[in-house]
Amino acid sequence: MELDLNVLTVASTRTAIEQRQVTATSLAESFYKKIDAEDKQVNAYLSLSKDRALAQAARIDALADKGEALPPLAGVPIAIKDVMVTQGLRTTAGSKILEKFIPPYDCTAVARLEAAGAVIIGKTNCDEFAMGSSNENSAYGPVRNPRDLTRVPGGSSGGSAAVVAAGTAVASLGSDTGGSIRQPAAFCGVVGLMPTYGRVSRYGLIAFASSLDHIGPFTKSVSDSALVLQHIAGRDPLDSTSADVPVPDYVAEIGTPVKGLRIGVPKEYFAEGLDSEIRSAVDASIQNLAAAGCEVVPISLPHTKYAIPTYYVIATAEASSNLARYDGVRYGHRSNNVRTLSEMYRRSRDEGFGSEVKRRIMLGTYVLSAGYYDAYYLKAQRVRTLLTQDFENAFQQVDAIITPTTPTPAFKLGEKSDDPVAMYLADIYTVTADLVGIPGISVPCGNSKEGLPIGLQILAKHFDESTMFRLAHAVEHSLAAKA
Ligand code: GLN
Numbered sequence: 001m002e003l004d005l006n007v008l009t010v011a012s013t014r015t016a017i018e019q020r021q022v023t024a025t026s027l028a029e030s031f032y033k034k035i036d037a038e039d040k041q042v043n044a045y046l047s048l049s050k051d052r053a054l055a056q057a058a059r060i061d062a063l064a065d066k067g068e069a070l071p072p073l074a075g076v077p078i079a080i081k082d083v084m085v086t087q088g089l090r091t092t093a094g095s096k097i098l099e100k101f102i103p104p105y106d107c108t109a110v111a112r113l114e115a116a117g118a119v120i121i122g123k124t125n126c127d128e129f130a131m132g133s134s135n136e137n138s139a140y141g142p143v144r145n146p147r148d149l150t151r152v153p154g155g156s157s158g159g160s161a162a163v164v165a166a167g168t169a170v171a172s173l174g175s176d177t178g179g180s181i182r183q184p185a186a187f188c189g190v191v192g193l194m195p196t197y198g199r200v201s202r203y204g205l206i207a208f209a210s211s212l213d214h215i216g217p218f219t220k221s222v223s224d225s226a227l228v229l230q231h232i233a234g235r236d237p238l239d240s241t242s243a244d245v246p247v248p249d250y251v252a253e254i255g256t257p258v259k260g261l262r263i264g265v266p267k268e269y270f271a272e273g274l275d276s277e278i279r280s281a282v283d284a285s286i287q288n289l290a291a292a293g294c295e296v297v298p299i300s301l302p303h304t305k306y307a308i309p310t311y312y313v314i315a316t317a318e319a320s321s322n323l324a325r326y327d328g329v330r331y332g333h334r335s336n337n338v339r340t341l342s343e344m345y346r347r348s349r350d351e352g353f354g355s356e357v358k359r360r361i362m363l364g365t366y367v368l369s370a371g372y373y374d375a376y377y378l379k380a381q382r383v384r385t386l387l388t389q390d391f392e393n394a395f396q397q398v399d400a401i402i403t404p405t406t407p408t409p410a411f412k413l414g415e416k417s418d419d420p421v422a423m424y425l426a427d428i429y430t431v432t433a434d435l436v437g438i439p440g441i442s443v444p445c446g447n448s449k450e451g452l453p454i455g456l457q458i459l460a461k462h463f464d465e466s467t468m469f470r471l472a473h474a475v476e477h478s479l480a481a482k483a
Contacts, residue, residue: 003027005034006167010076010224013170014117017075020064024057024075028119031077035122035168042166044143044159046082047090048122053077056119071117073231079169081160082123083130084110084215085204093206094128094138094156097332097352107204108239109173109215109232116231121169124159128354129323130175130208132156133183133426136417137356144413147189147453151410154184154426157218161188164218171219171228175205177212178311179430182442185218186405186455189444191472192218193225196463197437198243200229201236209318210241212311212434222443222472226250229465245463253466258474259293261467264398268304269429275408281446281454282404288478289402289471297398301390304432306383308424311431313367313380319357320364326352359420388436395461400471403429405442405455429457439465443472445479 003022016022032050039045060075085091085103092098106114114120127137135143135158143158145151146166153162157174161184164172174181176194185192193216200215207213217228230250236242265286270279290296328334328348335347353361367376394401407428416422433440438459445456456475460468 003030005030008167008170009221010073010171010219010227013076014070014072014074017060017064018070023064024060024119025054027075028053028057028077028121031121031168038166039168041149042144042146042162043141044124044162044166044168045079045122046092046125046140046159049086049089049120052089053119053121056114060117060119072227073113074117076118077121077170078113078118079122079124079160079163079172080110080120081126081157081172081174083126083175083206084173085206086110086120086123089123091123091206092140093130094126094140095352095354095357096139097326097349099139099333101332105204108201108236110204112232113173113228124157124163124172126159127156128357129206129319130156130177130180131319131356131360133179133423134411134416135159136413137354139354142413145188145410147451148410151412151452152187154187154410156180158184160218161185161190161192164188164190164220171217171224173215173232174218176214176216176434177208178315178434179427181214181216181218182405182430182440182455182457183427185442186453187410189453190218190220191222191225191444192216192442193229194433194440195229195233195465196243196439198241199245199439199463199465200232201239201242203236203238207322209315210322211318212315214434222469222476223251223254225441226254226469243463248466250466250469254469254473256470257293258289258470260295261400261471262295262297262398263289263471264297264299264394264401266299266301266304266394266401266403268301269403273407273428274404277448278404278407278409278454282402282456285445285456285475285478286402289474292474292478299394299398299401301394301432303383303386303390307387307432307435308428310380310383310387311427311435312363312424313376314384314435316360316364317368317377318364320361320368323357323361356420384435387432391436391438399460400467401459402471403457403459405429405457409448409450409452409454433459438462439468441468441472443475445475
């Protein structure tokens, strides 16, 4: 039977393999054919891992042949953002400086997916070191939005969002430091989840800003998102910041009715600058939740306006420190024709890093420097605490918070690439959750008149992904009922 790769979900892929409608091997081969035919114009893949994928698919098929029970993600083709290291498989972080880097070990999230039976099919394009909101900062060319090839897919996990939207992977992993999973999910019309800080191990995630970095999945449905999280979540002794908090059965809880849940609608997220079509799509979803028995509570998160500057001080400070390791000695590109050690450091970094990464390193070094540390870095940390208190207060009144994911739908390639501040503002609704460490999900809630996807964001309390999934599932359900 021919399967339609464009509509396969994680759950339906596994069922098709379990029922022997398709073998894991032939499915992986079909995905590679589709990638060969279609990915040139989208540019979402940086490397394909055919040998590794086909070896894993053969293991799954051997189990199926023997009639043995299949693992929970058996044969499901999953793509990985190229900021997660993969043993023996090139990992670039979208940077020239790591163009030839072959990691000696696997990121925990990737290893866990594979242990659950998933087939890792390739590595996806992204903004260099995950710094960007449009994927235009990749050293390997921009990714195009599969829903409209003249537009950006969002960033920095643009490739991971695009492969799910284009049906060249069933699911993918991305990373979110200031919105890099939720914003591209909204732009490409897929589900993007940022779990609670500490819920998923960061071991093997190339560090951008360690106190803000999260790994999470892109999927076509909310229940797929829950299913993937189930298998990557949980304590990892290799990451001391991973939390020792029990992982509930997300999938089992997802259908629990949302009746009686209190949802907060923060006025600061519906202010000036919000596209009117996004506002009405999000409003309509909130009405649907009210009709399903949720109590809608107007709330205020008064420090919201400080979130972007706070983020761009803390994220750049941490980046300047994390990126000091690319010195041409241990990793990646080393300049030729240098006479002294310091010239080697300088030229290797100058040749290897792109301009946005250099801008961040300079900004971050500046805010950490003696004399400016108190005025910028320390102040930003204090504001981070105020933002956290905003949410603590809000969560005394409500179970979850609903906002738009982005102020506008996907913009055109090149539209903001010369204006870093305009680009930074694309993250206005997403950065706060990273600073506070709470989970957030973007779920499609409609299309603009031009046919561009619109995303709705749900934020929940620390480690309460279950409530978030239930609400997201209800939003998805009401949208499907309307279609
Ligand atoms: N767009 C934001 C930035 O450029 C967020 C990036 C991210 O989440 N990795 O920093």
